Amino acid sequence: MTVTATIGVPSTEAIRRRPLTGSARSYSKTLSLILIAPLVLLMGFGFLYPVGKLLLGSFFAPEFGLEQFQRLMRSPLYLTVLLRTFEIAFAVTIASLVIGYPIAFAMAKLPRRWAALTTVCVLIPLWTSTLVRSYAWIVLLQRKGVVNALLLDLGWITEPLRLIYTEGAVVMAMTHVLLPYTILPIFAAVRAVPNELGQAASNLGAGTLSVFWRIMLPLSLPGVFAGCLMTFILALGFYVTPALVGGPRTMLMATLIGQQTTETLDWAFAGALSTVLLAATLTFVVAFRKTLSLNRGFAGVS
Amino acid sequence: MRRFLKNCTNAGLITAAVFAVSGSGSVSAQEKLVIATTGGTLEQEMRTHFFDPFTKETGIQVITVSGTGAENVARIKAMAQTGNVEWDLYQAGEIQAASELHKSMNEDMTEFCRAYQGDTDLLPGACASSGVLSAYGTTLLAYNTRSFPAPGLKTWGDFFNVEKFPGPRSMPNFNDPWRVMAAALLADGVKPDALFPLDVDRALGKLDTIRPHISLWWKTGDQSTQGFRNGEYVAGEIWQTRASALKKEGQPLAWSQDQAFLVGDRWALIKKAPHRANAIKFLEYFLAHPQAQARVCEALTCTPARYSAAKAMNAEAQAAAPTSPDVFEKLIRPDAAWINANNQMLLERWNEWNQR
Numbered sequence: 086m087t088v089t090a091t092i093g094v095p096s097t098e099a100i101r102r103r104p105l106t107g108s109a110r111s112y113s114k115t116l117s118l119i120l121i122a123p124l125v126l127l128m129g130f131g132f133l134y135p136v137g138k139l140l141l142g143s144f145f146a147p148e149f150g151l152e153q154f155q156r157l158m159r160s161p162l163y164l165t166v167l168l169r170t171f172e173i174a175f176a177v178t179i180a181s182l183v184i185g186y187p188i189a190f191a192m193a194k195l196p197r198r199w200a201a202l203t204t205v206c207v208l209i210p211l212w213t214s215t216l217v218r219s220y221a222w223i224v225l226l227q228r229k230g231v232v233n234a235l236l237l238d239l240g241w242i243t244e245p246l247r248l249i250y251t252e253g254a255v256v257m258a259m260t261h262v263l264l265p266y267t268i269l270p271i272f273a274a275v276r277a278v279p280n281e282l283g284q285a286a287s288n289l290g291a292g293t294l295s296v297f298w299r300i301m302l303p304l305s306l307p308g309v310f311a312g313c314l315m316t317f318i319l320a321l322g323f324y325v326t327p328a329l330v331g332g333p334r335t336m337l338m339a340t341l342i343g344q345q346t347t348e349t350l351d352w353a354f355a356g357a358l359s360t361v362l363l364a365a366t367l368t369f370v371v372a373f374r375k376t377l378s379l380n381r382g383f384a385g386v387s
Numbered sequence: 388m389r390r391f392l393k394n395c396t397n398a399g400l401i402t403a404a405v406f407a408v409s410g411s412g413s414v415s416a417q418e419k420l421v422i423a424t425t426g427g428t429l430e431q432e433m434r435t436h437f438f439d440p441f442t443k444e445t446g447i448q449v450i451t452v453s454g455t456g457a458e459n460v461a462r463i464k465a466m467a468q469t470g471n472v473e474w475d476l477y478q479a480g481e482i483q484a485a486s487e488l489h490k491s492m493n494e495d496m497t498e499f500c501r502a503y504q505g506d507t508d509l510l511p512g513a514c515a516s517s518g519v520l521s522a523y524g525t526t527l528l529a530y531n532t533r534s535f536p537a538p539g540l541k542t543w544g545d546f547f548n549v550e551k552f553p554g555p556r557s558m559p560n561f562n563d564p565w566r567v568m569a570a571a572l573l574a575d576g577v578k579p580d581a582l583f584p585l586d587v588d589r590a591l592g593k594l595d596t597i598r599p600h601i602s603l604w605w606k607t608g609d610q611s612t613q614g615f616r617n618g619e620y621v622a623g624e625i626w627q628t629r630a631s632a633l634k635k636e637g638q639p640l641a642w643s644q645d646q647a648f649l650v651g652d653r654w655a656l657i658k659k660a661p662h663r664a665n666a667i668k669f670l671e672y673f674l675a676h677p678q679a680q681a682r683v684c685e686a687l688t689c690t691p692a693r694y695s696a697a698k699a700m701n702a703e704a705q706a707a708a709p710t711s712p713d714v715f716e717k718l719i720r721p722d723a724a725w726i727n728a729n730n731q732m733l734l735e736r737w738n739e740w741n742q743r
Contacts, residue, residue, distance in 0.1 A: 162739045169742075228555065228602055228619045250603065333560045333604045333741040341738070347457045348562040349731060350464055350488060 139356045140363070146353030153357035163341070163358070167365065170338045173256060173327075174320035180260040181267040181316050182309065188264075189271035189308075190301075211265040219329040222258040223249060226330075250332030258330040263319055267312040274308025275301065310377060314370065321366055338362045419448040420665040423463070423477035426453030428628075432686045436679040441672050447665045456480055457562075460488075463657055467492045475660040476669065481651040484517040485723035486730075493518070493655040499667065503674065513692045518653030519670050522680070522689035525709060525718060526559070526566050527647035529630040532639040534621040541643045546622060547574035547593065549600050556597065557614050557623035560604035564737035565726050566648055567594065569719065570624055573646050583722035587733070591740045615640060631688040631707050644709055649718040684708060690715075 112120070143153045157163045192203045210218060225231045226249035233245040248254060278301060286296045324339040331337075338358065345355035422438070424430040430453055438449035452474065454462065459477050466472045483489055500514035513520035530540045534554050545552055558567050568590035569582055575593040577586070602620045605611040611625040612633050627647070634640045654673065656666050673680075677696035684691045685704040691697055697710040709715050726733070 160735060160739065162735065162742060165742055166738075227617065229617050247602075328606070336738065336741060344562050344734065344738075347455075347461050349734060350461060351731065 136359075139352065140360050141356070142353050143356030143360050146356075153353050154361075156354065157357055157361065163361075166336055166338055166341055167361065169336070170321060170362070171365070171369075173252070173259070173335070173337065174317050174323075176256045177259045177263060177320045178267075178313050178317045180256060181264050182313055184260065185264055185267035185312065186271055186309070189268045189312075190275055192268070192272045193275040207265050207268050210261070215262055215325050216329075218262055219258055219326045222254065222261070222330050226254055249330060250334070252331070252335050255327050255331040255335045258326050259320055259323055262323075262326055263316045266319060267316045270312035270315065271305060271308040274305040274311075278304045310373075314373060318366060318370070321362065417448050418446060418662070418665055419450055420476070420662050420669055421450045421452065421474045422669075423459045423474050424451050424453045425456050425459070425478065429687060432683045436682045437669075437673060437676070440676075440679065441669060444672070445665075445668060447662075447668065449669075456483075460492075463492055464488070467658065470659075472657055472659045472661060474657055475662050475666040476654055476656055478521050478652045479518060479655045481517075481653055482721060482723040482726050484653045484655060486727040489517065489655065492658060494658055494660075496656065499656075499670065508677075508693050508695050509674075510690075510692055510694065514674070515653075518655040519674065520692040521652045521654055521673075522684055522687070522691050523649055523651040523709070524687075524689045525627040525644065525647040525649055526624060527627055527630065527642050527644055528570075529615070529623055529625050529633075529640055529642040531615065531621040532641045539641050539643070540622060541645055543570045543574040543646050544576075546570065546624070547597050549597065552622065554600075554621040555602035555619065556600050557603040557605055557611060557620040557625070558597075558601055559606075559611070559624060560741075561606050562734060564733050565721060566624065568733070568737075569648065569721070570646075571597075573719075579646070579719050582719065583725050584729070585725075585733075587736050591736065594740070627708065628687050628689065634707075644714055645717060647709070647718050649709070649715075649720050 144150070146153065188203060188207065192200050192207065194200075195203065223230075227233070228245045228247075228249075230248070232248060233242075236242045237245065282300050282304075283296050286300055287293075291299070322339055323337065324343060327335055327337045328340060328343075338361075342355050342358045342362070345351050345358060424433065430451055434449075434451070438451070442448055456479070460479065460483065463472075463474065463477065466474070479489060479493075484493075495516045496514065496518055497516045499519070500516070503509060503514045506514075510520065510523075528540055528543065528546050530552075531554075532539065535552055540546055540552055546556065558570070560567075565585060568585050568587060571590040571593040572582060572586060573579065575589060577589075603610070603614050605614070605623075605625070608626055608629050611623060612629045614620045615623065615633055615638055616636075627642070630640060630642050654670055656663070656670070660666055674692065677691070677693040678699055680691035680693060680696035681699035683689070684696065685700050688704060688708045690708050690710050691700075697705070697708075700708070700710065705711075709718055
């Protein structure tokens with residue numbers, strides 16, 4: 086028994102002694118540093134430095150203290166908007182999941198030609214500017230837009246409906262824009278599940294539903310969570326689409342931050358708003374991962 | 388959004404400018420002047436009637452960078468903070484120009500204006516410490532003449548009267564809420580001379596009555612015109628320049644100047660401007676050319692800084708823009724000092740009202 090094991094699998098000692106094979110862990114320290122240096126520099130100068138400066142600014146204007154944050158708490162407006170931002174991001178994430186899962190499944194499991202077609206349908210919008218897609222929604226939803234014209238012609242309504250500049254329109258348009266970010270991780274997870282597992286289950290008498298429910302779904306969950314988390318975080322900071330498709334009523338945190346940076350030029354307060362949004366987002370992400378890691382099956386969620 | 392687009396064009400323009408400057412030796416040796424503009428037609432007209440002729444006369448090359456007004460100011464603030472000023476001149480809205488922030492970033496023009504003290508051809512206050520007047524424009528009540536044939540709408544009271552004048556409407560929402568509140572107060576019967584300080588509660592109360600009839604709160608000038616074209620709304624509080632552009636296109640549009648809000652744009656000279664002497668030369672050139680001012684204002688429907696320029700405009704433009712003294716008197720001038728002092732409060736109340 087022990088003999089076969091040693092022959093079949095190389096010992097850990099043997100793996101460690103092998104020079105520079107595929108695993109990054111065996112690269113020398115210098116090489117690793119050189120490889121990550123461009124990314125670290127880019128992050129440092131392009132992201133950490135300016136963002137850090139903005140965030141720190143919120144604690145130092147006019148002098149060190151929490152004045153900007155107190156101001157933020159004084160009016161109910163800012164917390165209302167923060168809450169609304171989370172609500173909308175949540176709605177968008179759920180909608181993306183409900184629409185995205187079947188599409189991801191189709192991309193992974195349909196016959197090649199159909200799968201390719203579905204993939205194209207998912208990717209082409211991803212390569213199209215967010216601006217263009219948001220304007221397309223305006224064309225569809227406006228008072229004299231395509232949807233209203235159709236409903237009027239069908240005689241289902243007598244007065245044009247108010248479709249655009251509503252919260253519903255924002256959720257719909259944002260879902261459309263963010264859908265690929267949900268689909269792609271799920272697609273990767275579903276594709277990684279070997280077909281043999283399903284076949285084996287069927288062989289043992291499981292029905293199609295049962296195979297999906299007990300094999301495919303649990304194994305694709307890491308993809309589902311990765312996709313949802315990505316969509317949720319992107320939705321929290323969305324600026325373009327809500328500004329175009331939503332009216333002044335659907336104000337999100339990003340809109341408020343934009344107002345403070347470019348209109349009132351109150352960068353300290355903009356920094357305070359950004360700090361709150363960032364802290365809320367990080368708290369959420371950490372809490373999400375903690376909950377998931379309690380269940381060992383989802384430990385692969387990044 | 389528009390800001391985002393502008394950023395892209397800015398990047399392009401700056402690169403273009405950099406290439407233009409560094410591209411050939413002869414050009415980089417040339418004297419130059421960097422002006423930040425709000426792009427679009429304004430920049431085109433300025434280029435044709437001022438920048439290019441100025442270069443021809445003085446040999447000073449004019450390089451422009453463009454962005455939205457607010458965005459330009461944000462960049463200038465950043466330049467001032469880092470002590471690395473790259474631009475010389477820009478046009479600031481008159482209200483902004485009266486703010487403390489503006490004073491901290493731009494030169495006091497009192498010294499420059501001394502030479503123009505006795506110049507009676509200049510509009511009163513055209514040359515002031517906050518900057519040199521480029522032109523006046525208005526925000527007014529425009530309406531679709533097919534929905535509202537003559538006599539049409541005259542006052543903000545008519546605009547808020549949805550029983551007598553039914554139909555969807557549009558009002559601005561570009562983070563500058565005083566215009567909307569002022570229109571509401573006038574509609575509610577406040578006398579123009581008692582308008583400022585704005586009674587925000589009363590204004591928002593009046594706005595509650597019209598909110599269900601507003602089909603678009605416009606953010607950009609383009610947006611404000613598009614809705615008139617496709618029938619999204621039939622009356623709106625929009626910029627005069629945009630209203631006359633629509634009419635030129637053949638849209639059935641009319642407007643009322645009776646309670647229009649008058650807001651000017653001023654040339655501001657940034658502190659520590661790298662080409663300060665050239666900027667001064669340009670401002671002198673600008674004030675010395677009423678004919679060119681007239682051509683620019685014909686194209687944009689604005690009121691130029693000189694009376695002689697207003698007289699030199701063609702009849703059509705004179706009729707459209709507020710140029711005659713009696714119309715000019717009736718226009719409503721915002722209290723810039725009050726607006727600046729209460730900017731944050733106004734925006735906060737406005738945001739809150741929107742969330743209600």
